[in-house]
Amino acid sequence: MTAQRTPPLTGVTVLELGSFMAAPFAAMQFADLGAEVIKVEHPAGGDPVRQTGPFLGTESSPFVRINRHKRSVALDLKSPDTRPAFLRLVERADVLIENLRPGAMRRLGLGYPELREINPRLVYASASGWGQDGPLANLPGLDIMAQARSGLMSITGHPGGPPAKVGVPICDLVCGLYLALAVTAALRERDRSGTGQYIDVSLFEAGASFAVWEAGKYFATGEVGGPLGSAHQSNAPYQAVHSSDGYVTVGAITPRNWQAFCHTLGLTRLLEDPRYADAFSRLQNRAELIETIEAVTSTLSTAEIVERLNRAGVPCAPIADYAEVFTDEHLTARGFFWDAPHPTLGPVRQLGSPMRLSETPLRRAHAGPVLGADTRQVLLAAGCSAAEIDHLVASGAALTEDVGDPTSPAVTTTPGR
Template sequence: MGLLDGADRAAGDLAAAGGPGVAVAPRPGALAGLTVLEVGVFMAAPFATMQLADLGARVIKVENPAGPDPTRTTGPFLQDPDGHRHSSPFARLNRNKESVALDLKSDAGRSAFLRLAARADALVENLRPGALRRLGLGPDELAEVNPGLVYASASGFGQDGPLAALPGLDIMAQARSGLMSITGTPDGDPVKIGVPICDLVSGLYTALAVVSALRARDRDGAGQSVDVSLLESGVSLAVWEAGKYLATGEVGRPLGSAHQTQAPYQAVRCADGFVTLGAITPKTWDGLCTALDLPALRDDPRYRDSSSRHALRAELIPAIEAATATRARAEVVAALEAAGVPCAPIEDYGQVFTDGHLRERDYFWDAEHPDLGPVRQLGSPMRLSGTPARRGPAGPVLGADTRAVLTEVGASPEEIDAALAALAVAR
């Protein structure tokens, strides 16, 4: 287990009440009792540890006071009553974490970090491959002080191989993984997926790998290294493209919003926007033709099945849009829903972040920040009935927990003073 058993820490986040006057003892978070160190920047490692923290793990974010996580300087910014600016993305991506400021290039900083690692369950980092190893803090060195430590590294192209030393940002991974080759419209310019998908997916894989390695440690008694790359995370998503190429040799191309093999399964134009629909089974295809009053399409033998319709999309979709383009989105959605056809309007984030369904499910919540007050958060999609996701503080102020955490692990007064002095200079 980690620095603390985590039960008390998680209990405050999961308070619940029974009937009048009856208090119900909350269950600790699913990962309560685990301590995870993060040496992360931007997205992959911080997103991975956010998942672990949401599930109850204690996450200690270790940052260089002179060069902290660059997300702290990424806008837009929120301003506290004293006029100090705080990164809005950082406050959300790093919720439920503690912050310790250490200069890992200094003897005192390395010594303090080794004390943390000796009592942690996992380390998650996404620096350039070999960066921590060059500081004497690689997997082998940390295994000497903690044989049970799970050492997880997320990087652009992996810890070895001919591309390992290259900087690996999300867009490079999207490019090399093939994702950008199938994103966008036919004959259009290259387009990346709107969110940093390789960063985010590699973070999810890293979190899953950490939990799996900890399960193996509980069974076998030994820690291990975890190597997750943005590139391989992106390639792993090519399920349909691999099925096509490895069977036929055909290379996937951009299809706009259309499905790779079935139709109609895409966005269609309405009078006031677009609606997505998926009518790929006999029942839903009949429902679409009925809802949109398209009996000629339904009775046309060329459209007898989804694969046939996919081959004739160039003429099929305009025929469907002839029926939808003059109607409002709400009207089209209502008609398709009544006919049992899967569909949804395309909404922008102004609509998403105020969506009634998500509000009804209590998806959004406010995390307290010591300087900003409540900071609205995106909820965790992992809904555990007995050990719900933690709803704790927003992303921490740089170094806010340095003294408390280092004291807890038995750091020397010299190590603590050095850390606080470096933090004071950085501020």
């Protein structure tokens, strides 16, 4: 039996100056992959997500999940007293991730040009609403604004309905994933060149990058897409249809699946109808097609439709709410959910990482840290003296919080595929 190896990014040190979603979500990917992630927060409250409910005791439930495996160092970077300590952290870091307003780090004297002089190998990554330059750069940019300007809200919802955003903060989250991918690429390049580089990723461009079908249509024909409810832009039937007790999603778009779909639901007459002879024809006649399909599906329960179509090999699924998702038999069987220890809360249920590596499994350690839990230990390791740290704490420029070891008992890795 081969000995279990350490997570793939063990030995990489990441500084996170992040709040809310994009940078913290990116840094969580690195923490899951084994990197040491040091979350630098303001002593007065820290990341604003700490004040976001619901709460477990005094701790934010969302915070202890999106900030798992990280260490919290509470420093007021606006105080000149903290500069030497922070620069010591920069000297030993491989990566810095931040999502402050463009220009904020430069005004603190902590922009990429300044930190590159201290650590030429540093990969410095910035997430922002609109990017570091351009006409919108200095505007505040939250997820919903990025969803609005990127076109996502123009195609989400039902025809004739009010604007709707994607239910999760998709631009924030995907900006974080793009940031993590870009940093990983920059680390690979640093292996060759020996030097780091600067990375600029925006919520706006992350959202606009999703418009694969819409771009294919617009750049070919000039047609502008609009909201279609659950229907696909280019295929039919590929949407939610009525059942007797709700809705069920179906995707019978290949010739084989279309034939199996019709046979399974007693709609074989559609196979002879020229309006539905091929995928393009079905799309052009979607309204009539769905009406005909729903005349059958609305007489069957969701469970009956799913059972029949699954047996026939036709893609389909019920529409689950999150109570069903978080207790899902398949996700549970694959060990997707797990409990992370926390020094004051005990076990905290976590969403697993979708990444499964067979040889270098991901880390499963502790939940998000208490504010300032690691300030003293991290700064001592970086070369600060106990007297320096005491001075920062006494002046209010730093916060330390001794909460004990959060990592025991911990499951250290997640199984590979």
